[in-house]
Every structure is written in C-alpha cells, then in structure tokens.
Amino acid sequence: MKQGNMLAMILAGGRGSRLHELTDKVAKPAVSYGGKYRIVDFPLSNCANSGINIVGVLTQYESVLLNSYVAAGSRWGLDSDDAGVFVLTPREKADSGLDVYRGTADAISQNIDFIDQYNPEYLLILSGDHIYKMNYDKMLQAHIEQGANATIAVRPVPIKEASRFGIMNTNEDGDIVEFEEKPAHPKSNLASMGIYIFTWKDLRKLLISDMKDPDSDHDFGKNIIPTMLAENKKLIAYRFEGYWKDVGTIDSLWEANMDLLDEKDELDLSDPTWRIYSEDASSLPAYIGPDAVLDRVYLTQGTQVEGTAKNSVLSTLSQVKAGAKVIDTVLMPNAKVEEGATVTRAIVASGVKIGKGAVVGSADSENIILVSKNVKGVE
C-alpha cells in the first residue's frame, strides 16, 4: 500500500432481517437511501475521502447486486491501480471447510489472508448500516498520537437512552476503562458507534487465539474489546459529534430519510469537500408537471411528479402521477404511484407500483408501513 497505511473492512452483516422485504433481494448495505444513494455509499465515500484505498465489504448474505455495485469502485474514486473495493463472503479454504462468519471478529479472522496481502499497519472496522460523514484519518491521527492499541469511536447519547447502547466508561484522559453492553445503570453516555481502529499486528494475534477459543462468540464487543481491557491494552475513545443514524429498521430508515427534509440539514450532503459518491442515473432532471404540488420534498434526477408530494423523499425514476398524493413517505427508485392513489407514512420499495386510486398507509399509524409488493388499483 503506497498511500495511507490503513485498510478498512465494512461489516455488512447478515440480511438485515429487521428491514424485512427490503433485503429479500439485496443485502442491507445496498438498500436505497436519500433519493439517490445506497447505505454503503456512506462508509465507502468516507473511506475514499479519508484517503483509504483498500476496502473489504464483509457479508454473509451475498447478493449479485451488492457485488456488482461495489465492484465498480470507480463510483467512489476507488479504482486506481493501488485501490479497490472487495466483497468478501465466507470462502472454502484448503485447511478448513466452508464456515459461515461466526461473529464480527470471526469475519475478520477468516480474511486475515486478504488483509495480509496489503500488509497494513492499521485496520479500520466499520459497520454497513449507518448514515454519517466522518474523517477516519483524523481518528487514525488520534490513535497514533496517543499510542493506542485500539481506538473506538463514540458519540454522546442522552443518558436516559444509554442503556440501549454499548457504553464506554473512560477515565479523565479519555482512556477506556470499561465497556458495558446495554447496561441497566449506565455510568457514562458515550455510546460505541461500532467503528474501531486497531493496530493490525496486535489485533492479528488476538484474532488467531480467539478463533481457537470454543467459548468465544467471536464478537468485537463481547470478546475482543473485553480481552484487550483485561490485558491492560491502551484503548481510547474518539468522540464524534456530527450527524449519525443507525438505519437498521424500517422506522429508523424512514426517519433518516425524513431528516433530509429538515432545514437544519445536519448531514449536509451538499458539502463539496466531502461528497457522498454514488451511481449516477442517465435520466432527465426531476420533472414537475403543470398541476403538481410540492411541499417539503427531497427529490432527485429522474423523478416525475404530476400529483402532490408532501414531506417526502422521491428517489431516482420514481413517479407520482396526476391526482396522486404522497405524504410523509419515501419512494424508493422506480416506485410508481398511479393516478389518484394516496400513500401516507410509508416506504414504497424499489419498483413497486401503487395502482390507480389505491389508499396505502394512514397518518396516525404507529409504525411506518413498508410496501414491498404492487398494490392493485381501485377501478
């Protein structure tokens, strides 16, 4: 590796079953977000913008779509000779059978050969289901300056909610002294973001012994971090203050989309110094018809609105036909709402058609409805 000595691995995890049918055909990182993006665009663009050239994307639940999507590293500028994005699924190896990834740490352990090819000094571990912008290089500088064995990104959460998170208890120097997974009585409000930097040779040793431990869950939070703390390794907390959202459920994915409508615009996708790269549609710009009504809408090229859209995110090539109403809703790419139909508080999955005059969702529903199959029209 010529530039930068840190390699990144994105834990894209399993199917993301809490996203229900959205992940039937695509792995979670490939799920659409924000009109034109896919979730994996965020960690990948953060890597590219942070000067990281080699990124592994670890997934059990491989889909052809995710593979072909990330393999085109050119989208994020990760396609020069010394750069690349690789999808790493469990493989059959000469000295062992085909194992599924038994945990987050095991996913890395099974790819030690891949990492060793590039001989990095540091390894960055990322999660594939968060929306945020972060400069990992700054985090690496903190890791190096403080001579840490591991650095964990944390963000302050309201103390009332702290028991839902993995909480890091630190001393006054910011060194982590204790890690508690979902504590009943949290002592701190610093929640782990699932972003770790390890000095690779330290981690490599730990992973090899963890692989052989039959009692281990092979998990970073449950096993690797506690082991390091027990061995008195230097673990530091790196505070992150910006916008961050876990989009692991339908409700949270919807909320993260709705955040884009907010005038405060904490995520700020328009920042020219930190672009979020994605695929580009060869389509017309957004077309808004003569009788359309738009009221707080986030929309991207290729959308066509002839009806009404209110408080909604309209993705690439989605359509709202004449007389149709889309309220508090996310239309994913190619979703179509036909003439006279009404959709409220919903996520309409990619390519789904809501037939003429159909009514989907309601303003007072507790949860957001996921519409993943065509809805017949009412003639």
Next chain:
Amino acid sequence: MAAKAFGIVTSTPRRVNVYGLQDYRPAGAFTFIGKFRVIDFPISNFSNSGIKNIQVYLNKHPKALTDHLGTGRSYNLNSKRDRLQLFYCNHHMENEVYNTDVSDYLDNLHHLEDLPQEYVIIAPCYMVYKQDFSTLLDDHILSGADITMLYHRVNNARDHFLNCRVMGVDQDQMVTSLEINRGNRQNQCVFMDTYILKKSLFIDLVQRTAKYSSTYSLSQMLSVLIKREEYEIRGVQHKGFFASVDDLQSYYESNLSLLDPKNARDLFQDGWWIYTRTTDSNPSRIYDTATVKNSMIANGCQVEGTVENSVVGRAVHIGKGAVVRNCVILDHARIGDGVTLDSQIVDKYAQIIRTKEIIGTPGQPGYVHRADRL
C-alpha cells in the same frame, strides 16, 4: 462485430453565435436542460450506436470540454478498444475566416489517415437529437451512394434555423441543393450537419476544399459539388426531437421545449441513454415555502420560492419569495429572496440579489453573464 466507422464531432462553426454563453465556452459545452452538455447528445449517439472511436475537434476555450469529456469514461468509452480523442485546433487567431472544419482536419490529417475504419460519420457539436448511426451506416452502404446527409423537415424556417443550411431533396431522396437558410420559406429541409461517407472520400474532399478556397468549410464545398453533380448524395430524413443551438433564442427555446413530455419522451428512451459526467450532486430540496410547476430541476438545488415553466441547473438556490418564470437557470446561480425573473437565461455562478426584477419576453429572452452580481 468491429465498427465499420469512426465518428467525428465537429468544432463550433463560425456561423454559430450564441450571445454571452459563447464568450465562456464552445457550443458543445453549453449546459442543456440543467444537467447535460450539448455535446453529450452526439457522443451518446455514437456510443449507443457502437461507434467507439470518436474524434472531437475543439477550436476555442478547450478547457470546458477537455474537463467534461476526459477519457470518455462517462460515455461508456472506457475499454481498451475504445478511443475518444480531443484535438485542439486554433491556428488562425488573427483572422477568423481561416478557422474552418477543413483547417481542423488538415492539421490532424495523419490521425485521420491512420484510422482503420472504412467509413466516417460526422456530427455537429451544437445540435440535439437522437439518431442510431449504425442503422444509418448500414442504409448508406446498401444505397451505394457516395455521401448520406441527414436532414430534418421544419415548418418554421422563416424565423428559425437561420444559421443553418437547407437542402433540396428530390423524389428519389437525392440532394439537389445545399444553401444558407435565408428565411424565405417556412417549410424547409434543414441539414443537420450530419453525414456519412468513406474515409478515403472524406480525406479527398478535405484536400480538394483546401485547394478550392482556404476559407471554405466542408459544407460550403458540398454546396459546390452538389451543383456540379459530381457525386451521388442521398438525403435521409430524421424523425423525432431536433434542436439546433446556434443563437441565444434557439438555446432558450430548445431548453424549454423539453418541458413538453412528448419531446422529452422522444429524446430520452430506455436503452438509449444520454451519458454525461457525474458531479455527484446531492438531490434537491424543495421547501414548504416553494411552488414548482411545469419545470425541470437538476440535483443539488434548494428551492424556497416559485419556479414556473423553467429549467433549473445544478446547485441553484432560489430564495424565499423569489419568482422564476420562463427561465433557464444554469448551475450554481443564486436568485435572492424576493427577486422576480421572467424570460431570462442566467449563466453559471451569477447572483441576482439586489436587482429585484428582470423581465424579458419569451420572444426576446434576457441574458445574465457568468458570475455577475446584480
């Protein structure tokens, strides 16, 4: 199957003169309907037709197009067998009359001679249309004609297409004349500056033209040769959307004409993608204070005011209470709170903040210069 032809996208001809816009970039680099450049259309036509060896000639302000076209990756021209060559030609600054397509080709003659393809397809950088060149080439070869010229029938030539040439075509589809449109008839066959011929004949014509007159363009020479009936020249009628961007009015009208869904459907068809260089702009945000009707909005915009019958480019900000009607707004322009614009072309990075009203008419749109502050 290897392509039998290579493509040429011509430099901006002398007769194309778009007030204001052309001070900053050649016609091919004009922003079109918010997110494209005019040259995206000929290059996408070539790429979609499987013609992936393309020469692009540039004569002024090359930066805008060298940046935009790059190696051709955005146009699906990135395999080792594809090639997008950019030729910068500007050898006669002191006297415009010498700057012709013929002088462009003469300067690069060996690059033309070296190409292995038997045929050449020439397309202009300043016209917008969709055309499958591979079927046009097959028809040309079948017809046995020396040259095939593409034309479009129009019914408004008295006051449009005045910088174009018009053709006479007889019942057998043979071209009988080629001359400047003098606006004396409404119904005309406008020559689309698009033609197919053998490379050997093309080089021959280039050299003949240079001997005939140092200031002649190839189409001027064709006029002479058609009169002499030296070659068998066939006209083929183009159907579908067609625009020639050759003055400010035609730039304005062609942009707004794509607001008609029929025109848009005609030019943009599934499987015939119009490629352009991505800027990775974020989607656009339409605020609760906004009203948007019959308009196209590119990505990266923030719309807080009213937009009607307009085309809005990338990353444009339209402030609260602003009214933008019948306008073409280019990238990164800023229309301040309470500003009213009607029938204006606002060039890139212009900021209209203190001037509260600029009103033109669709028949005579106004132009606001690049990066001006009003």
